[in-house]
Amino acid sequence: MWSLALSDTCFDEEDAHVLSNVLESGWVSMGALTEKFERRFADFINVKHAIAVSNGTAALHLACESLNIGAGDEVIVPSLTFVATANAVLYAGATPVFADIQGARDLTIAPEAIENCISPRTKAIVVVHYAGYPCNMTAIMAIARRHNLHVIEDSAHAPGATHGTLNCGAIGDIGCFSFFANKNMTTAEGGMLTTNRTDLAQRIRCLRSHGMTSSTYDRHRGHAYSYDVTALGYNYRIDELRSALGLRQLGKLAQWNAQRRALWSYYRDALDDIDALAIPFRDHEGQGVHHIFPILLKHADCRPQFMSALKSHGIQTSIHYPPVHLFSYYRRTFGFRAGMLPNTEMAASREVTLPLYPGMEIEDIDRIRACIKKFFRNKRAVQPAMTGSVAGTLGTKGL
Ligand SMILES: *Cc1c(COP(=O)(O)O)cnc(C)c1O
Numbered sequence: 001m002w003s004l005a006l007s008d009t010c011f012d013e014e015d016a017h018v019l020s021n022v023l024e025s026g027w028v029s030m031g032a033l034t035e036k037f038e039r040r041f042a043d044f045i046n047v048k049h050a051i052a053v054s055n056g057t058a059a060l061h062l063a064c065e066s067l068n069i070g071a072g073d074e075v076i077v078p079s080l081t082f083v084a085t086a087n088a089v090l091y092a093g094a095t096p097v098f099a100d101i102q103g104a105r106d107l108t109i110a111p112e113a114i115e116n117c118i119s120p121r122t123k124a125i126v127v128v129h130y131a132g133y134p135c136n137m138t139a140i141m142a143i144a145r146r147h148n149l150h151v152i153e154d155s156a157h158a159p160g161a162t163h164g165t166l167n168c169g170a171i172g173d174i175g176c177f178s179f180f181a182n183k184n185m186t187t188a189e190g191g192m193l194t195t196n197r198t199d200l201a202q203r204i205r206c207l208r209s210h211g212m213t214s215s216t217y218d219r220h221r222g223h224a225y226s227y228d229v230t231a232l233g234y235n236y237r238i239d240e241l242r243s244a245l246g247l248r249q250l251g252k253l254a255q256w257n258a259q260r261r262a263l264w265s266y267y268r269d270a271l272d273d274i275d276a277l278a279i280p281f282r283d284h285e286g287q288g289v290h291h292i293f294p295i296l297l298k299h300a301d302c303r304p305q306f307m308s309a310l311k312s313h314g315i316q317t318s319i320h321y322p323p324v325h326l327f328s329y330y331r332r333t334f335g336f337r338a339g340m341l342p343n344t345e346m347a348a349s350r351e352v353t354l355p356l357y358p359g360m361e362i363e364d365i366d367r368i369r370a371c372i373k374k375f376f377r378n379k380r381a382v383q384p385a386m387t388g389s390v391a392g393t394l395g396t397k398g399l
Contacts, residue, residue, distance in 0.1 A: 003314030049201035056178025058236035060088030073123035111139035124150035129158035132291035157291035187242035
């Protein structure tokens with residue numbers, strides 16, 4: 001269907017070999033490989049503790065629960081994110097409060113917007129390192145300290161991204177990662193929490209498996225005979241197959257992230273002279289991990305034609321994201337309306353995500369550029385009047 005898909009997985013024969021070894025070993029749920037995966041991931045992010053779970057959403061939910069976020073609490077979240085970021089807050093019984101993004105140049109949550117959302121009930125901030133670009137963590141951590149708030153970093157897009165000397169996922173109280181199929185590294189389904197706080201790590205380990213004080217693996221190794229249940233936990237366990245795959249993927253992540261970076265800078269230069277679009281994060285100083293390649297169209301109303309023009313050439317595109325506060329569930333439950341978050345809504349209505357993954361070729365980007373150029377050339381030929389209004393909507397070139 002697609003000659004150029006939005007993203008691609010990257011497995012090899014050794015992965016298949018490693019998976020079949022796990023099956024042969026006879027121990028398939030959490031065990032030694034999971035412990036090793038957690039240790040390696042903690043070292044990679046440079047934190048004391050990493051706890052593997054079944055997916056990124058489970059990681060976010062456990063992050064909220066372990067920080068005792070619950071009924072009556074408010075948690076500040078961006079709306080320009082995958083719905084799971086906000087859903088996790090609701091699972092914990094708390095209320096998400098949506099803060100706007102910085103603007104067209106930087107699609108991450110705005111520190112000033114966070115500050116404006118703070119109330120006596122605010123307990124935490126969940127930031128999202130959108131597309132793999134770190135949020136302004138210096139300003140956000142200062143706000144959190146000033147108001148005594150917890151910080152959860154939704155780092156689903158950002159394994160390996162750094163902010164100053166720290167890794168995304170090592171800056172706030174807890175980092176949450178996803179290893180879903182389209183992420184920078186994948187275990188098919190999977191997730192990870194990272195933290196430097198030993199108290200939180202213990203609580204998360206307990207909540208991950210039914211609130212039990214010992215695991216099947218502990219008892220298998222003769223470390224325990226029985227167990228107590230000390231909290232209302234969940235089954236958010238990962239398994240040895242996924243952990244084996246995770247170890248393989250983690251070993252290749254740095255190289256893949258470097259490939260993403262090289263493709264990203266080629267892309268940016270290739271699209272830079274097209275006036276009808278803008279490239280968020282184009283002046284980004286380069287510590288992001290380029291999870292996706294978002295562009296903003298100057299005219300929101302041409303997005304469907306733009307996407308179908310690329311589709312007709314076999315090029316898959318997507319939208320990151322329809323804003324969470326405008327989903328019908330959120331509108332119905334909280335009475336949210338369009339106009340609440342101007343920057344988020346501006347970006348969400350114009351955003352198109354172009355293909356980006358490590359195995360992509362420079363020629364693929366050239367082909368995308370040619371298709372985009374052709375689209376806008378044809379559009380100008382049909383609607384010459386449009387050009388006059390281009391500058392008005394998003395300002396001058398580069399926004
Ligand atoms: C993928 C993703 C999640 C959820 O991860 P799953 O592993 O699919 O549960 C959460 N937040 C963001 C920003 C994501 O991109």
